[in-house]
Amino acid sequence: MPHGLECLWSHRRAQKRRAAKQAEAESLLAALRRYRGNVSQVAEELGISVRAVRLKLRTHALNASQFR
Numbered sequence: 820m821p822h823g824l825e826c827l828w829s830h831r832r833a834q835k836r837r838a839a840k841q842a843e844a845e846s847l848l849a850a851l852r853r854y855r856g857n858v859s860q861v862a863e864e865l866g867i868s869v870r871a872v873r874l875k876l877r878t879h880a881l882n883a884s885q886f887r
Contacts, residue, residue: 844879847872856886 846865854860861883862872876883 840879843875844881847875847879847881851881851883851886854886856883858883 847861850861850864854864858869858872858876862869865872867875
C-alpha cells in the first residue's frame with residue numbers, strides 16, 4: 820500500500836476511535852444523569868458490570884458522585 824493511503828487509513832482509524840470514545844462518554848453521561856449517579860443502575864442499563872462502569876468513569880475522568 821502506498822504511504823499516502825497508509826496515512827489516510829491511519830487518520831480514519833483515529834477518527835473512528837475518537838468518535839467511539841465520545842459516543843461512549845455521552846452514553847455514560849446520559850445514564851449517570853438518568854440514574855443520579857447510581858453506578859449499579861447505570862451498569863444494568865448499559866449491560867456491563869459495575870467494575871466496567873467504574874473503569875469507564877476513570878477513563879473519561881468522570882465522578883458518579885457529581886450526579887447525585
